[in-house]
Amino acid sequence: MLFSSITFLYYFLPATVLLYFLVPKKLKNFILLIASLFFYFAGEPLYSFLMIGASLSGYIHGLFIEKFRGSGLSKAALVSSLVVGLGLLGFFKYSDFFINNINGIFKTEIPLLALALPIGISFYTFQILSYTIDLYRGKAKVQKNFFDFTTYVALFPQLIAGPIVRYSTIQDEIDHRTHSFEDIAYGVGRFAIGLGKKILLSNTLAEFGVILGELSERTVLSYWAAAIAFTLQIYFDFSGYSDMAIGLGRVFGFHFLENFDYPYISKSITEFWRRWHISLGTWFRDYVYIPLGGNRVKKWRYVLNILIVWGLTGFWHGAEWNFIIWGLYYGIILLIEKLFLLNILEKLPSTVNSVIGRIYTLFFTVIGFVIFNAVGAGAVKETFSAMFGANGLTLCNEETLYYITSYLPVVIISAVLATPLMKNIYNRICEREAGNTVMGFIKPFGYIAILLVCTASLIDGSFNPFIYFRF
Amino acid sequence: MKNKIQNVVIAVSFLAVLLFLSVSGIILPDNEISYSERRKLATFPQFSAEKLWKKDPGGKGYFDAVEEYLLDQFPARDAFRTLNVSARKYAFIQKDINGIYTVGNRIFKMDYVLNEQAVERSADVYLKVIDKYFSENSANIYYTIVPDKNYYSAKANGYLSLDYDKMFGIMEEKLAGYSFIDIRNLLSEEDYYRTDLHWEQQKITDVANALLEAMGEAGNVNIADYEEKRFEGFEGAYYGQAALPIEPDDIVYLTNDMLENCKIFDYETGKYVSMYAEEKLGGVDSYDVYLHGAKSLITIENPGEGSGKELVIFRDSFGSSLAPLLTGEYSKITLVDIRYINSNILGRLLKVSDNCDVLFMYNTGTLNTLGQGSIS
Numbered sequence: 001m002l003f004s005s006i007t008f009l010y011y012f013l014p015a016t017v018l019l020y021f022l023v024p025k026k027l028k029n030f031i032l033l034i035a036s037l038f039f040y041f042a043g044e045p046l047y048s049f050l051m052i053g054a055s056l057s058g059y060i061h062g063l064f065i066e067k068f069r070g071s072g073l074s075k076a077a078l079v080s081s082l083v084v085g086l087g088l089l090g091f092f093k094y095s096d097f098f099i100n101n102i103n104g105i106f107k108t109e110i111p112l113l114a115l116a117l118p119i120g121i122s123f124y125t126f127q128i129l130s131y132t133i134d135l136y137r138g139k140a141k142v143q144k145n146f147f148d149f150t151t152y153v154a155l156f157p158q159l160i161a162g163p164i165v166r167y168s169t170i171q172d173e174i175d176h177r178t179h180s181f182e183d184i185a186y187g188v189g190r191f192a193i194g195l196g197k198k199i200l201l202s203n204t205l206a207e208f209g210v211i212l213g214e215l216s217e218r219t220v221l222s223y224w225a226a227a228i229a230f231t232l233q234i235y236f237d238f239s240g241y242s243d244m245a246i247g248l249g250r251v252f253g254f255h256f257l258e259n260f261d262y263p264y265i266s267k268s269i270t271e272f273w274r275r276w277h278i279s280l281g282t283w284f285r286d287y288v289y290i291p292l293g294g295n296r297v298k299k300w301r302y303v304l305n306i307l308i309v310w311g312l313t314g315f316w317h318g319a320e321w322n323f324i325i326w327g328l329y330y331g332i333i334l335l336i337e338k339l340f341l342l343n344i345l346e347k348l349p350s351t352v353n354s355v356i357g358r359i360y361t362l363f364f365t366v367i368g369f370v371i372f373n374a375v376g377a378g379a380v381k382e383t384f385s386a387m388f389g390a391n392g393l394t395l396c397n398e399e400t401l402y403y404i405t406s407y408l409p410v411v412i413i414s415a416v417l418a419t420p421l422m423k424n425i426y427n428r429i430c431e432r433e434a435g436n437t438v439m440g441f442i443k444p445f446g447y448i449a450i451l452l453v454c455t456a457s458l459i460d461g462s463f464n465p466f467i468y469f470r471f
Numbered sequence: 472m473k474n475k476i477q478n479v480v481i482a483v484s485f486l487a488v489l490l491f492l493s494v495s496g497i498i499l500p501d502n503e504i505s506y507s508e509r510r511k512l513a514t515f516p517q518f519s520a521e522k523l524w525k526k527d528p529g530g531k532g533y534f535d536a537v538e539e540y541l542l543d544q545f546p547a548r549d550a551f552r553t554l555n556v557s558a559r560k561y562a563f564i565q566k567d568i569n570g571i572y573t574v575g576n577r578i579f580k581m582d583y584v585l586n587e588q589a590v591e592r593s594a595d596v597y598l599k600v601i602d603k604y605f606s607e608n609s610a611n612i613y614y615t616i617v618p619d620k621n622y623y624s625a626k627a628n629g630y631l632s633l634d635y636d637k638m639f640g641i642m643e644e645k646l647a648g649y650s651f652i653d654i655r656n657l658l659s660e661e662d663y664y665r666t667d668l669h670w671e672q673q674k675i676t677d678v679a680n681a682l683l684e685a686m687g688e689a690g691n692v693n694i695a696d697y698e699e700k701r702f703e704g705f706e707g708a709y710y711g712q713a714a715l716p717i718e719p720d721d722i723v724y725l726t727n728d729m730l731e732n733c734k735i736f737d738y739e740t741g742k743y744v745s746m747y748a749e750e751k752l753g754g755v756d757s758y759d760v761y762l763h764g765a766k767s768l769i770t771i772e773n774p775g776e777g778s779g780k781e782l783v784i785f786r787d788s789f790g791s792s793l794a795p796l797l798t799g800e801y802s803k804i805t806l807v808d809i810r811y812i813n814s815n816i817l818g819r820l821l822k823v824s825d826n827c828d829v830l831f832m833y834n835t836g837t838l839n840t841l842g843q844g845s846i847s
Contacts, residue, residue, distance in 0.1 A: 006535060006541040010493040014486060029582040039632035042534040045524050066548045116530075204563065216584040399583070402631050406566035413563070444484045451488060456555035459545050460714065 001042040001242045002283035004199050006458060009404045009451075011330025012039065020252060021179070029151045032252060036154040040120075043160070043330040047118035050088070053119075057084045057154040058128035059146050065135050081132040089125045092118050097319035117468035120160035124153050124317055127318055131167035133287055140168040148174050157248035161241045164281035170254050178251035187250030192447040198456040201414050205233035208407040215403070221367070221396040222259070222386050223386040223402050231362075231369045232414040235264065238277065266416045267357030268342060269333045269364060306338075321377040330366055466467060480798075495546040495776050502544065506566075507552075509755050512543040522773035534572035552714040571713045574628050578663045578709035579621055582633035586839050590690060593841040594645030597831050600785065601649075603818070608825045610757060610783075613686055615652040616642060617789045617834035619668060623660040623665050633835060642838070654678050664720045667707020668836070669758055671781070673699060673790040674722045679796035686782075686828045688800040696724035702760070704750040707758065722757050731794055736771040738768040738820055746771070746795055761791035768820055771804040778802055780825040785809055787837045801828075810841065 015034040024029055041048045061081035068074040096112045103110055106185035137307050141151040152174055158165050173396075210219075212226040222249035226315045242259035273281050291436065307328060314327020347358050348446045374380040384392040386450070429435035505512050516522070526532040544552065559565045570581045593678040598619060601612055616639060625632030643651055662674040670678075680690030719830035724747050737744045742765055750842060751759040762769060771794060782801045783792050787808060794806055807817065833841060 001534065005538050006545060007538045010489055010496065010541070014489040014493055017486060043532070043534065181475065181478040181482055187482040190483050192485070200558075204559070399631060402566070402629075407563075408566040413544060440474070443477065444481045447485055448488050451485065452551075453554060453558050455492075455545075456551040456553075456558065459542055459548055459551045461542070462553040 001039050002460065003241065004195065004203075004454070006174070006455070008039075008269050009195075011456065012042075012425075017251065023384075028252075029148055033147055033151040033154065034155075036151065036156040036159060039156040040154060040159060040233065044348050047116075047121075050118055050121075050152060051124060052150065053090055054085065054124060054128055055150040056146070057081065058131055058153065059143065059149045062149070063133050063144070074309075078132055082129065084234075085125050085129050085132075089121055092121055093116075094315075094319045098382060114268050123162045123164055124159065126164045126280075127167070128153060129287065130164070131281065134166065134168045140166075141171055143167070143171070143174070154247070155254070157252070157254075158245040158256060161238070161245070162277075163242050163245060163256060164283050165279070166283075168370065169257055174256050179253045183250045183253060187247040187252075188446055189246030189443065190250065191244050192247075192450045194240040194245075194247060194452050195449040197240030197243060197417075200450075201410070201417070202233050202236035202240055203457065204407070204410050205229045205236065205414060208403070208410070209233060211399075211403050213401050217397060217399065218386065218393060219396050219400045220389050220393050221387065221404065222400045223383060223393075225400070226365050227383075229372045229407070229411065230373050231264075231366045232411065232418060232430070234369060234372075235260075235418055249401060253383050253470065261418050262418065264362060264365070264415075265358065265420065266361045267354060268337055268345060268361055270337050270342060272361055272365060273330070273334070276403040280313065284313050287464070288312060303335060306335050320375075322371055322374045323381050325377060325380065326368060326371040329371060333364060367391050477530045486545065491532065494516045496541065499544075499546055502548075505543075505548070505711070506755060507549055507706060507714070509708065509711055513540045515540050522829035539846065549714070553716060556714045569712070571709060572623055572628075572630055573713060573715060573717070574660075576717050577620075577624070577660065577705070578713045578715075579624055579630070580668065580709055580712070581625065581631055581841065582619060582621060582836050583625070583633055583763055583771070585634045585638060587634065587637070587641060589840055590641045590838050591645060593833070594642055596809065596841065597646060597785070600831075601813065601816075601829070604821055604823075605829055608823065608827070610823070610825075610827050611686065611830045612831075613652055613682075614642070614646055614649055615654055615682065616838065617670075617787075617832060618658060619654055619834055619836045620660050620663040622655070622835065623649065623658070629806070633839065635835065638838065639836060651687065652682055654681055657681055660689065664705065664707045664721050664722075664758075666705070666710035666713070667716060667758060668709065669707070670788060671720075671723065671845075672725055672761065675793060676796060678740070679793060682793075683797060683800055688780075689705055690798050694725070697730075699723050699725050700726060700747075702757060702815070702842040704753070704755045706760070708756070722752065722760060724760055724792075725795065729799060730817055732774060733798060734772040734774070735773075736770045737763065737766060738770075739766055744769075750787070758788065758792075761788075762794060762806065764788070764791070765808065765811065767808050768817070769806045770800055771806070773798050774806075776800070776802045779824065781805070781824050783807065783823055783829045785829075785831045785833070787833050789834050790832055793832070809839075 001012060003009075005123060013034070019035075020028055022033045037048060037052075040051060044051075054344075058081060061077050061084070065074050065081075068077060093113055095115060095464060099110050099112055102108060126435070131143075131149075135142055143152070148349070152165075152170065153159075155165070194451065205228075209226050209229045210221045212229065215222055239260040246256045246258070257279065259277060259279050261275040262276065263272050266272035266275055270387035289305060289309045291299060292308060293304050294305065309325040310331030311324055312327065313330070314323045314325065317323045317326070345353055345360075370383050371380050374383055382391075386393055399455065430439055494569050501514065502577050504510070513536070516533060516539075518533070523538075559568050560734065567581055572579050574580060595739075597614065601610075605612065614714065619633075621630070621632045622635055624630070627671040636775065657677050658670065658675075663670050676692045676694050679692045679805050682690075683692070684690035700720040700723065702724075703719075705722040707720055710719060730746050733746055735746055736742075746762065747760050748763040749760060751757060751764065756764065758764070767787060768839075776799065779802050780800070780802045782797065783805045784797075785807050786792060787810070790806060790808075794804055798804060805821065805823065807821070
C-alpha cells in the first residue's frame with residue numbers, strides 16, 4: 001500500500017489511528033502489528049510470509065545471541081543471522097543480476113529466476129541485521145516477545161521505504177512509549193509536508209522528466225533539464241517519504257531519527273552524504289566501514305575500504321551495474337576530497353568556498369543521479385554523450401523550450417524548498433509572539449489544504465511513482 | 472493560539488477531514504458514469520481468494536482494483552479534479568496540463584508532433600479509395616482539410632502546434648491530380664465550440680458554400696433558411712479533460728422542412744433514422760446529435776431535390792454537422808468513415824452513380840493518425 005493512495009489516506013490511516021487510540025495500552029502494539037501486516041499484505045500478499053519469516057529469523061537469532069552471550073555460539077548465531085538475512089536479500093534481489101553476469105562472462109545459459117522484488121526487503125533486512133549486530137555488540141537489549149519484535153520490523157510507517165530505523169533507536173519505545181497531542185500534531189504536520197513533497201513536487205517533476213524523455217526530438221538542453229528534474233524529484237520523493245514515515249511514527253509515539261538534512265546546500269560531497277539518506281550512510285559506516293578498519297589502516301587498505309563501502313552502497317540501491325558505478329563514483333570523489341580537495345576548498349575565503357563548493361557539489365550530484373537513473377550501464381554512456389554534445393544533438397528546439405518554460409516554476413519552487421530558506425523564514429516569524437500566534441492559526445488550515453490538494457492530484461490521475469520502492 | 476490548543480486543533484481537524492471524506496465515500500451512492508470525463512467509473516471489485524493472492528500480468532492485485540474504485544468514486548470527484556488543475560495552473564503556472572490549455576474561456580488540446588508518414592499514408596488511403604471505387608465512373612474528386620482549432624490559436628498564444636504548412640504540402644503533393652478546396656481562411660477559433668474540438672454548425676455556412684461552389688453547385692446556404700434548435704449545457708470533449716470552471720457551450724442544430732423530409736439510412740443498424748439524434752443531447756457526447764455520431768456508412772436522400780446528383784463524402788465527425796448543410800444541392804449524399812469500415816464491405820454497399828461528386832474531408836488531427844493502418 002502506498003502512503004500516497006486513497007486507500008491508505010482515507011481508510012487505512014484513520015481506521016488504524018482510531019483503533020490504536022481506543023484500545024488499552026497493552027493492545028497498542030498488537031493493533032500496530034495487525035495494521036502493519038495488513039499494510040504490507042495489501043501490496044505484497046505472498047511476500048508477507050517472507051517478511052514474517054525474516055522477522056522470525058531475526059528474533060530467534062537474537063534469543064540465541066543473548067542466551068550464549070560470551071561464548072562462541074553467540075558469534076555463530078550472529079553469523080547465522082547475517083547469512084540468513086543477506087542470503088534472503090541476495091536470493092530475492094540479486095539472483096538474476098549474478099545469473100546474467102555469469103551467463104555473459106562464461107557464455108552459459110542459466111535460466112533467470114525472474115523473481116519479483118519483495119517491496120522493502122532491503123530496508124527490513126538492514127533493520128533486522130542492525131538488531132542482531134547491536135545485540136551481539138551489547139548496544140541493544142534482547143526482545144523476548146516475537147510479536148513486539150515483528151511490530152518493530154513490520155512497523156508500517158517505515159516498512160517499505162525507510163528510514164532504516166535501528167532497533168536500538170526505538171527499543172525502549174516498543175515497550176514503553178508515551179502519547180501526546182504535541183507528538184500527534186507534530187506527526188500530522190510532518191506527514192502532510194511529506195505528502196506534499198511527494199505528490200505535489202516529486203510527481204510533477206517526474207512528469208516533467210517523462211515528457212522530456214518522450215520529446216519528438218531530444219536536445220542537449222532536454223537531457224540537462226531531465227537530469228536536474230530527476231535530482232530534485234528523487235530528493236522530494238525520498239525525503240517526502242521519510243517525512244511521512246517520521247510523522248506517522250511520531251503519531252504512534254515513536255521518535256525516528258532524521259534521514260535528510262537539506263543535502264543540496266552541501267559544500268562538498270562529504271557533507272552531502274552526511275545530509276542524504278542519513279540512516280543508510282550511518283548503517284554502512286557502523287556495520288561495514290568501521291568493522292573493515294575504517295581509516296585507521298594503511299592507506300591502500302583505507303582506499304579499498306572506501307571503495308568496498310561505496311560499491312556496496314550503490315549495489316544496495318539496485319541489482320544493476322549502474323548502481324555499482326554510482327556507488328564507486330561517490331567512493332572515488334570522497335577519496336579525492338579526503339586526500340586533498342577538502343583541504344583546498346577549506347583554504348578558500350569562506351564566501352568563495354560557499355559558492356564554489358556548492359556549485360561543485362551540485363554538479364557532481366546531478367551527474368551522479370544521471371548514473372543512478374540510467375537503465376543499465378549502456379544508458380549511462382548514451383546520456384552523458386547527449387549531455388555533453390557528443391552525439392550531434394541540437395542544443396535546443398521549440399519543443400524543449402516550451403516544456404522547460406512550462407515546468408520552470410515548479411523547478412524553481414522545488415529548488416527553493418530544497419534549501420532551508422522557508423524553514424528559516426518560518427522560524428523567524430515564530431520567534432515573535434504575534435508571528436507565532438498567526439502561524440498557530442494558519443498551520444491547521446495549511447496541513448488540511450495540503451491534504452486536499454494532494455487528494456485532488458491523486459484523484460485526477462496524476463503520475464504517482466515511488467522511486468525508493470525498487471530498493 | 473496557545474500551543475496545547477493548537478496541537479489539539481491540528482490533530483483533531485486533520486483526522487476529522489480524513490474521516491468526513493472516508494465516511495462520505497462509504498455513504499454516498501456510487502456513480503456509474505462520469506459525464507465530464509466521458510467514461511465509465513470503476514465499481515467495487517468482486518472479491519475472490521484468487522484475486523487476493525495473485526497479481527495480474529500487469530502486476531496489479533486486488534487492492535489496486537480497490538484503489539481504482541476509491542479514486543473513481545471519491546466524494547466530489549469533479550470538484551477535486553478542478554482543484555488539482557487550478558493548483559497546477561495557478562500555483563505552478565504550468566502552460567498546459569496533460570496537453571490541455573486554455574485561452575480565455577476556450578479550451579484547446581495541443582497536438583504538435585507531425586507524423587509525416589501517417590499523413591503520407593492518409594493520402595495513400597485516399598488514392599486507394601479513389602482507385603478502387605471511382606476509377607471507372609468519371610467521378611469528380613475533391614478534397615479539403617479541416618484545420619483543428621489549434622491552427623488558429625496555438626502559435627499566437629505560445630503553444631506547440633503541428634507544422635500545418637508541411638502537412639498541407641504533403642497532401643497537396645500526393646493528391647496533385649485532384650481538386651483541393653482550401654477552407655482555412657473561412658474559419659477562425661470562434662467557429663469552434665469553446666469546450667470541444669468540433670466546429671459549430673451554425674458558423675460554417677460559408678464553409679458549406681465554398682465547398683458547394685468549388686464542386687460546381689450553387690453555394691446558397693443561408694442561415695435564414697433554417698430554424699435554429701438549441702441545447703444548452705454542452706460539455707464538450709475538452710470540458711472534462713480541462714476540469715476547469717468554464718461555462719459549457721450551447722449546441723445549435725439547424726433544421727427546416729427540407730431536412731426533416733430527408734430519408735437517412737444507417738447501414739450499421741439497417742434502419743432509417745432522423746437527421747438529428749436529439750436523444751443524444753445531454754448524454755456522454757451531445758455532439759452525437761449530428762447524424763447519430765460516429766457511423767461507418769450512412770446515406771441522406773433528399774426527395775425534394777430532383778437532379779439525381781450524388782455526393783460521396785469520406786469524412787470524420789466534422790462531416791456530421793456539415794453534411795446537412797450540403798443536402799439542399801444533392802439528391803443523395805453518402806457519408807463514409809473509412810476508419811470504421813472494411814473495404815470489402817464498403818465495396819458491396821457503396822453504390823454510386825456516374826459523375827457523382829466525391830469529397831474527402833478529414834481534420835488535421837485525423838490525418839495525422841489516419842494512415843496508421845485504419846483501412847484494410
